[in-house]
Amino acid sequence: MTGDDDDARLVAFIDGRLDESARGAVEARxxxxxxxxxxxxxxxxxxxxFAPAFQSLLDEAPVERLNAFLAALDGGEHESASFRALSxxxxxxxxxxxxxxxxxxxxxVGRFGPSWSTASPEIAAPASGQHEDWRQAVAEYMSLYxxxxxxxxxxxQPDELSALGAKIGLALTPERIALTSLQFRGAxxxxxxxxxxxxxxxxxxxxxxxxxxxxxxxxxxAAMKAEKRGGFTVSSWARxxxxxxxxxxxxxxxxxxxxxxxxxRF
Amino acid sequence: xxxxxxxxxxxxxxxxxxxxxxxxxxxxxxRDVADDLVQATCVRAIERADQFQPGTQxxxxxxxxxxxxxxxxxxxxxxxxxxxxxxASEALVVDGGHQIETxxxxxxxxxxxxxxxxxQREAVLLVYVEGLSYREAAEVLAAxxxxxxxxxxxxRLTLGKMGAAxxxxxxxxxxxxxxx
Numbered sequence: 268m269t270g271d272d273d274d275a276r277l278v279a280f281i282d283g284r285l286d287e288s289a290r291g292a293v294e295a296r297x298x299x300x301x302x303x304x305x306x307x308x309x310x311x312x313x314x315x316x317f318a319p320a321f322q323s324l325l326d327e328a329p330v331e332r333l334n335a336f337l338a339a340l341d342g343g344e345h346e347s348a349s350f351r352a353l354s355x356x357x358x359x360x361x362x363x364x365x366x367x368x369x370x371x372x373x374x375x376v377g378r379f380g381p382s383w384s385t386a387s388p389e390i391a392a393p394a395s396g397q398h399e400d401w402r403q404a405v406a407e408y409m410s411l412y413x414x415x416x417x418x419x420x421x422x423x424q425p426d427e428l429s430a431l432g433a434k435i436g437l438a439l440t441p442e443r444i445a446l447t448s449l450q451f452r453g454a455x456x457x458x459x460x461x462x463x464x465x466x467x468x469x470x471x472x473x474x475x476x477x478x479x480x481x482x483x484x485x486x487x488x489a490a491m492k493a494e495k496r497g498g499f500t501v502s503s504w505a506r507x508x509x510x511x512x513x514x515x516x517x518x519x520x521x522x523x524x525x526x527x528x529x530x531x532r533f
Numbered sequence: 534x535x536x537x538x539x540x541x542x543x544x545x546x547x548x549x550x551x552x553x554x555x556x557x558x559x560x561x562x563x564r565d566v567a568d569d570l571v572q573a574t575c576v577r578a579i580e581r582a583d584q585f586q587p588g589t590q591x592x593x594x595x596x597x598x599x600x601x602x603x604x605x606x607x608x609x610x611x612x613x614x615x616x617x618x619x620x621a622s623e624a625l626v627v628d629g630g631h632q633i634e635t636x637x638x639x640x641x642x643x644x645x646x647x648x649x650x651x652x653q654r655e656a657v658l659l660v661y662v663e664g665l666s667y668r669e670a671a672e673v674l675a676a677x678x679x680x681x682x683x684x685x686x687x688x689r690l691t692l693g694k695m696g697a698a699x700x701x702x703x704x705x706x707x708x709x710x711x712x713x
Contacts, residue, residue: 271683271686272679274683274686274687274690275679275682275683275685275686276682277686278682278685278686278689281689282660282685284666284667309689309690309693310686310689310690310693311689311693312689312692312693312694312696313688313689313690313691313692313693314692315642315645315646315661315692316638316642317646317657317658317661317662318661318662320638320639320640320642320643320646321555321642321643321646321658321662322639323643324555324558324643325551325552325555326551328550328551328554328555328567329554329568330554332568333550333554333568333571333572333575334547334550336572336575337543337546337547340543340575340576340579
């Protein structure tokens with residue numbers, strides 16, 4: 268038996284996982300082998316009250332948030348939808364949440380529903396209905412954000428912005444995306460129906476997360492407009508093939524002010 | 534035995550979210566990655582409900598799925614991205630922070646385990662914390678039983694060098710009755 272084999276067997280001995288005969292054999296060897304007894308002592312020294320120590324990590328788990336995510340899954344009725352969700356997950360967990368809500372939850376508002384606040388069937392889908400849809404997706408996964416969402420996120424890497432800018436075809440710099448009174452917390456790239464969708468995350472000390480999203484798409488130019496979507500304040504516009512959206516829980520006038528300052532830069 | 538469906542898997546997931554998250558944290562050393570891992574595990578387990586073998590334990594199956602996602606998708610991505618990877622010993626202690634401040638000894642155990650290599654960390658978690666048999670841990674890790682035991686031995690030797698525990702050793706569990 269090699270030393271490694273001895274160690275493995277001694278661990279099983281310590282853990283009480285040997286059957287009677289194997290245990291007897293180890294005990295017999297221990298009786299006549301001082302080196303093996305020394306080895307056993309060293310292995311025993313590495314014992315710890317592992318289970319109680321790790322109990323605290325269970326308490327740290329964000330069970331409520333994970334439960335909300337799980338509840339949004341549809342139980343497997345739309346398998347391809349779940350694949351979409353998983354693909355999105357590979358890019359980012361919030362994209363996954365968005366995809367799951369979009370594709371698994373049955374899109375209760377209707378794929379081209381103009382918005383939650385005007386969900387009357389008489390209202391025709393806007394000409395840019397498909398583009399409205401990405402804003403709806405953002406609004407839906409925005410509901411999963413909490414003030415703690417960015418808590419674990421450390422300061423954004425400088426490269427993060429330029430990399431995101433390259434994907435969506437815009438030069439992004441810290442100055443260009445800075446928002447008064449909001450802390451920038453990072454950039455992420457998503458994909459919506461094949462179009463790159465960039466997301467810049469901010470924290471407002473009073474109302475929590477604010478997202479500035481940019482999609483590179485052939486969206487026709489559109490003037491700034493403000494609306495409420497799912498309890499969020501949204502300001503959006505489109506220019507030169509890019510769609511823009513600022514969403515958060517800020518009051519409408521504050522949101523509009525921030526959006527206007529961004530529009531001047533984009 | 535009757536096969537279980539997505540709804541049963543979903544219920545099983547709901548009952549095991551915290552344990553899955555803890556496994557994700559032990560593997561990745563990062564809370565946000567642990568979140569990702571659990572969410573992806575939820576998606577995939579529901580998709581693959583028909584692959585669950587009735588009569589086996591659902592939590593073990595979920596552990597396997599989470600681990601597979603970690604190995605095949607997330608870990609490689611984190612490595613490619615480079616940087617930004619929290620040292621697991623810090624993640625397990627500093628991030629595990631406020632709940633355990635009152636128990637310095639527990640914090641020390643987490644820090645020590647967090648400093649072990651990934652393969653040893655997960656062996657310790659599955660066997661000594663989750664209480665899996667060697668055989669069950671081997672199935673989750675898709676490794677021979679001997680490998681599990683070797684990893685536990687290596688973990689113990691490293692921890693042993695840090696000093697003997699000042700509290701009693703793990704409870705002995707004569708649950709296996711052999712080399713399983």
